Amino acid sequence: MGAIMIRCPATNELIPVGIDADRDTFAGLPDVKAAPVHCPACGGKHAWSKKDAILEQTMRIRSRSYD
Ligand SMILES: [Zn+2]
Incomplete structure (x- = not known):
């Protein structure tokens, strides 16, 4: 799971748009204008x-349980 981020044109910082997506969901998004996001x-x-937009994925290693 990652957070969808855009780059602020004023500060050049990455800001979250408030939507979480995994890579497949992000890839499947239509390329339409989304609602403006508060920066x-x-x-x-x-x-x-x-x-x-870019997908910022946390590089967290998950521990798996084998049962
Ligand atoms: Zn901004």
């Missing part, structure tokens, strides 16, 4: 579409 970096609002 914690500059305080503004940014419209975004899939081509602006």
